[in-house]
Structure formats: structure tokens, C-alpha cells
Amino acid sequence: MTRSRVAVVGVGHLGQHHARILSEIPEVELVAVADSRIEQARSVAEKTGTRAVADYRELLNEVDAVSIAVPTFMHREVAGDFLARGIATLVEKPLASNSAEAEELVALAQVRRTLLQVGHVERFNPALSALDGLPMRPKYITAERLSTYTFRSTDIGVVLDLMIHDIDLVLAMNPGPVRSVVAVGVSVFGGHEDVANARIEFEDGCVANLTASRASFQAMRKMRLWSAEGYAMLDFMTKQGTLVRPSEQLRRGQLDLTGVDLTNPAEVKEHLFGTVLRVDQVQSEIQDQLKLELEDFVQAIRSGTPPKVSGQQGLRAMRLASEILRAIQTHQWEGDSDGPTGPRHLPQPLAAPNSLLKGPFSWRSRTGRPASSNTPQSQ
Structure with missing residues (x-):
């Protein structure tokens, strides 16, 4: 059986390990590595016995599958170009920058009836x-x-x-x-x-x-x-x-x-x-998780079996992540819609320790003063 022609797009901190592992899998022919930083691509290509290109689009007619490890904001464009050609695609997590882009990638994979796997390596x-x-x-x-x-x-x-x-x-x-x-x-x-x-x-x-x-x-x-x-x-x-x-x-x-x-x-x-x-x-026996993930990808390419983490599963994670991000953005730090909200607009911190803040309840006071000593005590 002929080997599967695979490329890696994005060979930085993580992508270079994708290239190394794929080059060692017998069923794979690592056709090329692509990175806009051509010197980085050449360095990885030399180590993995393949060629380097600066523009991943040169590979659209040369591969059966691709592993993508570019920055997240590029996932929709890069993965979309390969999926549109019916090329089996592994995208590093998260599937996309937002759930709308993730929906588009999953829909494209379904229309083209091609494999889309998401790199949730902890699986x-x-x-x-x-x-x-x-x-x-x-x-x-x-x-x-x-x-x-x-x-x-x-x-x-x-x-x-x-x-x-x-x-x-x-x-x-x-x-x-x-x-x-x-x-x-x-x-x-x-x-x-x-x-x-x-x-x-x-x-x-x-x-x-x-x-x-x-x-x-x-x-x-x-x-x-x-x-x-x-x-x-x-x-x-x-x-x-x-x-x-x-x-x-x-x-x-x-x-x-x-x-x-x-x-x-x-x-x-x-x-x-x-x-x-x-x-x-x-x-358990210590194993290389990334190697297991890439072997799962190659198995799915060659046998047609579903990958452990499909595009649909990656999409569901993105949908929930989007809900979490919306909740973070709308969080009211002081329970007041006119007050500070979101991760960057926090309440003003106290300038210095306040000696008036004593006891278990005084922090509730907006003035920072402890409750009056005349407050009735529970019996």
C-alpha cells in the first residue's frame, strides 16, 4: 500500500514536533513543511528529510493530508483551503478563533466529505x-x-x-x-x-x-x-x-x-x-501523547475510521468556550451594570491597607468602615 502524502503547515514550537513525528511514521511520506518564516521551515526540513516552502498554498495539489499548527487566528483560512480541496486535515486546538469560524470549518468538511480532526492532545x-x-x-x-x-x-x-x-x-x-x-x-x-x-x-x-x-x-x-x-x-x-x-x-x-x-x-x-x-x-506506560494523536490521524486517513477527536467534537468545545467567554466579558465585578465589567475593567484597588477593615463583615461596607458598635447583636 502506498504511503500517505502529508505536509505540516506551521513549524514553530509545536509544529516542528508534528513534522518530526510524521517523518518517522512508516506509512507517511512527509512531502514538505511550510512556514512564512522560510529559515525556520528550512531548519525543520533539513532535520526531517523533506523540503521547505514559505507559502502553504504550493502544497494544495501535492498532499493527501495536512497537519496545521499555525496561530489560531489563521486556522479558518489555512484549514479551509485544504478542506475545500477534500484534503484530510488535522488542526491544532482550538479548532478556530471563535465558534462561527469553527462552524464554517465543520460544514466545509461535511460538504467535501473529508476528515477533520482537532488536536486535543490530552485525550x-x-x-x-x-x-x-x-x-x-x-x-x-x-x-x-x-x-x-x-x-x-x-x-x-x-x-x-x-x-x-x-x-x-x-x-x-x-x-x-x-x-x-x-x-x-x-x-x-x-x-x-x-x-x-x-x-x-x-x-x-x-x-x-x-x-x-x-x-x-x-x-x-x-x-x-x-x-x-x-x-x-x-x-x-x-x-x-x-x-x-x-x-x-x-x-x-x-x-x-x-x-x-x-x-x-x-x-x-x-x-x-x-x-x-x-x-x-x-x-500507565509513559507514551508520547502527540505521537499517539498523529498516529490516530494517520490511521483515520488510511482506514476511514473516525478519529478520537472529530471536528464536531472540537466544535462543541468551541461553542461552550464561547459561552464562557461571553460570561467573562459580561461579569459585573460589583453587581452593578454601571460598574466595571469584563477581564480588563476591574474595580479600583485600595491604595493602601485600611485599618478600619476589621471583623468578618466590615468588608461589605462601601465606605470601608466597620459596622457601628451600636448594631444590635444576635442572642
């Missing part, structure tokens, strides 16, 4: 294997995705840059409709939002609380899930998972502490997290 994280085979229906999900500022992806904010990973994962776990979204965000570096939190409630009662920051001094990528079936903690950095599941006896509302010395904390802990609650640490 291939080995930590997710902790959930394999478990009948878990999460009812409360929390996720924290924190990083330092990298000066990349500055054309989008933290919702489309980082939180989009967890949005996609949550939607993969709960395919039902969303009932409501509440969100808040702050611009730290003067452009888009750099810190954001979103609370998402689904119609089936599931609640997801997502936090993302690219202004953190400490990196973290964790997700926690609570359900009637148990609890799971997924660490996407260490690629490990922890499962805590109740015993059948505890499910029936029975807690048997017979023979346990309740004055011995170590013995109590061992009994609770061994007999009453079963704890499993899951460490």
Missing part, C-alpha cells in the same frame, strides 16, 4: 486510562490547569489556550446539554484574559468547575471527579491516576469498625482506605 494522556472500563458517571468535576506565561498563543486568551483542554475532556465525559454557565476572568498582561474560572451546570445535574491560568508561578494540570461510583484524581503532568471506590458494605450505608482501635489514627486510616474505601494508584 491521549495515559492518565485517562485510570477510567478505562469504569462505569463512572461524574456529577462534580473540578479541573486546574495552571502555567507560567510563555509568550505564545498571544492571539487568544487562557480559555482557548488552556481551559479548552478541560472543556473538551468534560464534554467527552458528559455528552448531555449544558444548562448554565457562570464565569469570571482577569487580564494580567493587558490583552486577553490570562486567568479564568468557569462553573458549568449540565441538565443532568452534573457540575464542572474549571480554572485556568497562564500567570501562575507553579504549573499544574489536575482533574478530580466525584460520582456515585467513586472518586478519581487525574494528574495530566505525571500521567497518573488515583481511584477511590466504596465497598459494597459502605454503599449499603454500613460502616463496620469492628476490631479497629479508634485511638490509633494510623490503624483507622489503614482500615478506611483499604477496607471501607478501595484505593488504586494507576500508572
